[in-house]
Amino acid sequence: MIELRSLSPDEWPVWRELRLAALAEAPYAFGSTLAEWQGENDREERWRARLAIPGSYNVVAVGAGGRALGMASGVPDERPGAAEVISMWVGPEARGHGVGDLLVGEIARWAAADGNATSLRLSVMPDNRAAIALYERHGFRDTGEPGDLLPDGVRRELVMAKALDPTRA
Numbered sequence: 001m002i003e004l005r006s007l008s009p010d011e012w013p014v015w016r017e018l019r020l021a022a023l024a025e026a027p028y029a030f031g032s033t034l035a036e037w038q039g040e041n042d043r044e045e046r047w048r049a050r051l052a053i054p055g056s057y058n059v060v061a062v063g064a065g066g067r068a069l070g071m072a073s074g075v076p077d078e079r080p081g082a083a084e085v086i087s088m089w090v091g092p093e094a095r096g097h098g099v100g101d102l103l104v105g106e107i108a109r110w111a112a113a114d115g116n117a118t119s120l121r122l123s124v125m126p127d128n129r130a131a132i133a134l135y136e137r138h139g140f141r142d143t144g145e146p147g148d149l150l151p152d153g154v155r156r157e158l159v160m161a162k163a164l165d166p167t168r169a
Helices: 010-024 044-051 099-114 129-139
Strands: 002-008 056-063 068-076 082-090 117-124 141-149 156-163
Touching: 002 099, 010 056, 010 082, 010 141, 056 082, 056 099, 068 099, 082 099, 099 117, 099 129, 117 129, 117 141, 129 156
Parallel strands: 082 117
Antiparallel strands: 002 056, 056 068, 068 082, 117 156, 141 156
């Protein structure tokens, strides 16, 4: 049984453990790097601030024995009427067991229930076929907008979005 649990800034150690694991295990999947969150940047106040982004919703998937299996955040987008999925990751041992579906569905539910969001957006690495397939299963489509430039200086992140139905929140 998998349980979804919302995190407060006081639960920053749980988020820290998952985020560092995500950046170490799947560096190809994120715009941030492990080095940017380690060393002198690995500070409690920084982790607390990450979980305290105004209007954010931070959730972890917890499995048997209380083991954290994955994570995702929803944050208000700069565009009116939009929210964004960020920091989405599922640990390798939990992949293929519906954890990603639960996390994406929960962030969509949160965004629609807020009442202010009519669309949910995200950025994904263009070569991350498994993540793209997950998002497409949940109704996300390529917006055609240019995403952030990748470190190679040529390719860009893929920007995807889906409409939200507040009546289904």
